[in-house]
Amino acid sequence: MTLSQLKVSFLGLGNMGNAIAKNILNKGFQLVVWNRTASKANDLVNAGARLATTPREAVANADVIISCLFDDKSCLDAAQGENGYLMEIQKNAIHVNTTTISPQVANQLETLHKQHGAYYIAGPVFGRPDVAALGKLKSFLGGNLEAIERVRPVIETYSGGSIIIVGNNPAHANVIKLTANMILVANISLFGQVYAFNERWGIDHDMTHEILGTFYSHPSLLAYEARVRDRNYERPMGEGFGVEGGLKDVNTMLNTGDQVGVPLPFCSIMREHYVSAIGNGMADMDWSALGDIARLNSGLPLQTQQKK
Incomplete structure (x- = not known):
């Protein structure tokens, strides 16, 4: 035919x-x-x-x-x-x-x-x-x-x-289609939070746009995706950035938003996740271990639990 x-x-x-x-x-x-x-x-x-x-x-x-x-x-x-x-x-x-x-x-x-x-x-x-x-x-x-x-x-x-x-x-x-839309809609919401946050601090939209463009084309973003994919959260002594450092930075983000009246719901969720990570024995891991908290909330085994 x-x-x-x-x-x-x-x-x-x-x-x-x-x-x-x-x-x-x-x-x-x-x-x-x-x-x-x-x-x-x-x-x-x-x-x-x-x-x-x-x-x-x-x-x-x-x-x-x-x-x-x-x-x-x-x-x-x-x-x-x-x-x-x-x-x-x-x-x-x-x-x-x-x-x-x-x-x-x-x-x-x-x-x-x-x-x-x-x-x-x-x-x-x-x-x-x-x-x-x-x-x-x-x-x-x-x-x-x-x-x-x-x-x-x-x-x-x-x-x-x-x-x-x-x-x-x-x-x-x-x-897979829902996954694609999840990534898209999460980033749209995040963009709105970033622009509101920066605007409240008097930062011009063009500067925010430039920073976002630089970050979203930076290889470090995919490098962190690969860490989550491979569940590779090891952090050699004195290297990288740890979970406790991630919690410190997220708390600083929230406090900075509070100062100008900008709620940052993504940061609130990330704070809870970092606290959960510490509570589950992940304090010494790379801060990208945040990616494993979705597993914890889904009843899937954590990296630390699989090693026992």
């Missing part, structure tokens, strides 16, 4: 979905689209796509289904019920769901697809709608590896940023 013969259905035409669907259509695939608000499909219909009135109608005869919905509920609603796409999905059809959803619902959807002889691929994407319009999203893929390779030409139309195959478990792709 040539690419032009491959029948693709697309479910969900919000800003992100519309941009992804346009890339698929522009690469010559036959495209049927569905959206709860039909008028959002007008530009795609004018460009050659066919509009379906229900998810069930949209997937009839489809080789590949791509969905870009909002949340767990919208994904399950589109799948199930009298007009759900599972009522009409073809045997061996491949469904790639680009929506950011919970890993539990990803597992549920995989089970439902298997019951109908179809393949479910979790394919959440990383990037904003403007990046989607350029076809440069990053895709995280989890599911049947053979099915992923079969549908790769469609995924490539919008994934110029890269395709990362997480493995054969769809849930893992959603966990």
Whole structure:
């Protein structure tokens, strides 16, 4: 089957979905689209796509289904019920769901697809709608590896940023996407705290921007990531910076923020973590041992406990 013969259905035409669907259509695939608000499909219909009135109608005869919905509920609603796409999905059809959803619902959807002889691929994407319009999203893929390779030409139309195959478990792709968003949203919040902190102390935003740019491109950041990854918190006598030093600096950060009325919630959390580290016998370790407190709070063994 040539690419032009491959029948693709697309479910969900919000800003992100519309941009992804346009890339698929522009690469010559036959495209049927569905959206709860039909008028959002007008530009795609004018460009050659066919509009379906229900998810069930949209997937009839489809080789590949791509969905870009909002949340767990919208994904399950589109799948199930009298007009759900599972009522009409073809045997061996491949469904790639680009929506950011919970890993539990990803597992549920995989089970439902298997019951109908179809393949479910979790394919959440990383990037904003403007990046989607350029076809440069990053895709995280989890599911049947053979099915992923079969549908790769469609995924490539919008994934110029890269395709990362997480493995054969769809849930893992959603966990990785949530990890990416966790890093992003944590840094956005941190940026806000840093700018407020510096502004209260009379430091110009341009200087803060310069410092942030320098730090986020500095190799030391990834060096600390590697320490946490490898759980390498050893600190030879007289070298490095210890946990007690980290606690001292975090307390100084909090006191400095207090002086100008700037709360620093990240620092409050880090103070608690450093106190926990000391209480768990980690006072002599490198201050990056802070990274192990998430393990403690999750019931995972600490570095010191594993050595006993």
